[in-house]
Amino acid sequence: MPDRPAVLFVCLGNICRSPLAEAAFRAEIARRGLDVEVDSAGTGDWHLGEAPDARAQAVARRNGTDIAHYRARQVRASDFDRYTHVLAMDRDNLRQLQRLRAPGTTARLGLLLDHVPERVGESVADPYFGAADGFDATWTDVSQGAAGLAAELAAWTPTASRN
Ligand code: 4NP
Secondary structure, rough: OOOOHHHHHEEOOOOOHHHHHHHHHHHHHHHHHHOOEEEEEOOOOOOOOOHHHHHHHHHHHOOOOOOOOOOOOOOOOOOHHHEEEEEEEOOOHHHHHHHOOOOOOEEEEHHHHOOOOHHHOOOOOOOOOOOOOOOHHHHHHHHHHHHHHHHHHHHOOOOHHOO
């Protein structure tokens, strides 16, 4: 079991939604001074090794974060022990994670938006096949999720409990 929170954000391709969730959450933990391990991954393998979609890079940049160096990877079996939280962007990917996890692994599985009280059970907007402004809606969603999650984790990180 990890000795600090460790969060893995998961979507299908790891080039749009989960990299944006990772970026928004990294900004939140930096702002709050929290010690949390963070990464993102995809359940699919179509985009392995690729940088985020150019439209995702652009919306991140507009919101003050550079994600050009992120590279897509696929969820692996060890993620379910390495991370305390494995958070899917939508229900399809959550179901896939539930199939992939081995019995006895320790990660909590859930949806990112379960960490926003009024959005429990909702999915982050999938912008991949839509118009460019869909990425702004995705950014809004992942930012809400990131803020809610960071507020929860602040209660139990070693950094927070020393303050
Ligand atoms: P993501 O978006 O899962 O948010 O990274 C997608 C990326 C690729 C595909 C679909 C969604 N695709 O069909 O290749």
